[in-house]
Amino acid sequence: MTSTDQLPGYSWDTTGRVEAGIQALISERLAALPPRAAMLASRLRAVTGDCRLTALYLRPDSPNGVVQLCERLVSTRNAQERALLHHEIGRRRFARPGTAEVRLTGDLEQVLMATDRRTRAYVPDPGHRAMIGSLLNDFGTGFPDFVESQHEVPGPNARLRQGIVKSWRLPDGTRVISKRANPAKPGRFAQEQVAYRAIACRLAGGITFGRDRQLRLAPLLATIRDGTSGHVYAVWQWVPGKTAESMLLAPGEHTGLLRDYRDLMDALLERGILWGDLSPRNVLVHGRIHHLVDFEKTQVPGEDIPVPHRERGAYCRGQIGVEELGVLCPEAQVRACLYGYLDPDTWDLNAPGPVPFPPRPEVTAVLTGRGITNPDLGTYNRADRQIWQVRSPDRDPATGQPRYPGLVNFRVEHYLSCAGRTDADDYDRKTTEILIAGRRLGCFDDAVQAVADAVDEAERQFVVAEVAELIAGNDTGPIPPPHTAIHALVDRIDALDTARPDPGGFRSACTTLRKDGR
Numbered sequence: 383m384t385s386t387d388q389l390p391g392y393s394w395d396t397t398g399r400v401e402a403g404i405q406a407l408i409s410e411r412l413a414a415l416p417p418r419a420a421m422l423a424s425r426l427r428a429v430t431g432d433c434r435l436t437a438l439y440l441r442p443d444s445p446n447g448v449v450q451l452c453e454r455l456v457s458t459r460n461a462q463e464r465a466l467l468h469h470e471i472g473r474r475r476f477a478r479p480g481t482a483e484v485r486l487t488g489d490l491e492q493v494l495m496a497t498d499r500r501t502r503a504y505v506p507d508p509g510h511r512a513m514i515g516s517l518l519n520d521f522g523t524g525f526p527d528f529v530e531s532q533h534e535v536p537g538p539n540a541r542l543r544q545g546i547v548k549s550w551r552l553p554d555g556t557r558v559i560s561k562r563a564n565p566a567k568p569g570r571f572a573q574e575q576v577a578y579r580a581i582a583c584r585l586a587g588g589i590t591f592g593r594d595r596q597l598r599l600a601p602l603l604a605t606i607r608d609g610t611s612g613h614v615y616a617v618w619q620w621v622p623g624k625t626a627e628s629m630l631l632a633p634g635e636h637t638g639l640l641r642d643y644r645d646l647m648d649a650l651l652e653r654g655i656l657w658g659d660l661s662p663r664n665v666l667v668h669g670r671i672h673h674l675v676d677f678e679k680t681q682v683p684g685e686d687i688p689v690p691h692r693e694r695g696a697y698c699r700g701q702i703g704v705e706e707l708g709v710l711c712p713e714a715q716v717r718a719c720l721y722g723y724l725d726p727d728t729w730d731l732n733a734p735g736p737v738p739f740p741p742r743p744e745v746t747a748v749l750t751g752r753g754i755t756n757p758d759l760g761t762y763n764r765a766d767r768q769i770w771q772v773r774s775p776d777r778d779p780a781t782g783q784p785r786y787p788g789l790v791n792f793r794v795e796h797y798l799s800c801a802g803r804t805d806a807d808d809y810d811r812k813t814t815e816i817l818i819a820g821r822r823l824g825c826f827d828d829a830v831q832a833v834a835d836a837v838d839e840a841e842r843q844f845v846v847a848e849v850a851e852l853i854a855g856n857d858t859g860p861i862p863p864p865h866t867a868i869h870a871l872v873d874r875i876d877a878l879d880t881a882r883p884d885p886g887g888f889r890s891a892c893t894t895l896r897k898d899g900r
Contacts, residue, residue: 422453426456445474465555476524478522478523484500504605506602523608528550540797592649598674625666628663636715643719654689655681655682661706702720708788731763733758734758738759745769748814773787787817800863840867843867847864
């Protein structure tokens with residue numbers, strides 16, 4: 383489904399505190415082991431790209447058989463053999479053959495609607511049924527623990543994703559990506575599975591678009607409902623490539639990539655497909671081939687007719703414009719990419735009457751926070767314009783490097799959600815208002831950095847906490863949140879939000895908190 387560049391260390395943390403914290407955890411455990419273990423632990427990090435197998439190797443409760451498999455994995459240079467060993471480690475830990483009643487089906491609804499304790503799998507390609515059946519029979523009731531113990535697929539803007547999307551290996555070493563239904567988003571997983579099937583039928587295996595590019599879907603191997611846990615998983619075949627998001631965040635010229643993105647979007651719209659989450663992070667680029675993933679918000683009408691132009695404009699006023707491209711690309715690039723669909727110069731900032739398209743949640747949240755629950759179009763347009771202006775990329779005045787203020791919002795909401803905060807969305811809204819106030823009052827740089835420093839520290843502590851849990855033996859459950867860092871982040875946002883009505887007090891708070899934040 384996706385590929386991710388893995389690093390054996392944590393070089394993304396320029397403070398070095400994450401690496402130091404993790405090394406301290408590893409060193410504490412190594413003190414009780416023979417000297418040879420230090421070399422093997424270091425090699426495991428280098429081979430696997432993260433601490434998951436290293437932590438398993440160091441755990442005091444790891445069986446000798448698993449430790450020996452880790453040592454074999456370190457010693458082999460053959461990638462296929464490593465892949466087989468990786469799967470075998472999981473099988474040794476979690477397989478409970480014959481403990482689950484497994485049924486394979488060609489009917490997706492049987493899997494999505496099931497309520498009993500049977501394990502069911504929808505396998506669209508008959509050629510994969512024997513392999514999926516063997517996998518589920520072998521793991522039995524241990525299948526969900528096996529999946530939950532696997533490596534997460536992080537995004538470039540969040541180092542910890544709380545276990546929804548995982549990367550693992552089939553018995554033959556084939557790499558797959560699994561996605562578990564998120565209980566916080568009821569109905570979305572089922573919608574995604576139905577949408578995928580409809581799109582696969584509409585695209586008939588793939589299409590050519592734009593400059594001789596190929597558009598394909600990441601192949602779905604199975605949709606599985608585990609009867610014991612009730613978890614439902616979609617298992618996709620891993621496909622090579624980099625996300626368009628990571629490419630846009632990398633230095634260089636992006637005109638060609640954005641042209642392909644627009645051509646891809648038009649190709650879908652011409653076939654009547656409104657891809658609700660056509661985010662650059664869901665487009666995997668490998669040469670001329672573009673694979674699409676994540677179908678939760680996609681609409682596929684019954685008729686294969688082009689989406690009308692008016693609906694395309696409304697579509698781009700939704701998540702695609704400001705919330706997706708707008709946080710990654712300067713406004714001029716967004717305008718060029720979405721030319722004909724999105725032009726803020728045409729937004730009437732004083733227009734009466736209702737908003738004639740589905741309002742974006744981020745705009746609605748800001749307006750509601752201001753006490754406006756039924757805005758006219760002009761009010762909506764003004765708020766949307768304010769949000770775009772503070773979420774658009776710019777240059778860090780201290781380093782001259784590209785800066786992405788809009789991603790601060792994403793990370794605030796994400797890490798507060800990971801900590802179980804039910805008000806995470808409201809802190810996303812408060813962060814937006816803080817950035818708007820910073821822009822208006824001439825202290826935008828301090829406002830951005832004051833929030834970013836606090837969310838950076840929460841992220842660092844979350845990552846170290848994850849490794850501590852892995853070494854302690856918890857690799858299938860949630861990570862206890864770093865309460866100190868989470869409280870500090872919440873307190874900082876509250877302090878800045880409270881200071882907004884007083885320009886002098888707000889500027890002073892931004893400056894003080896920025897100085898205190900590093």
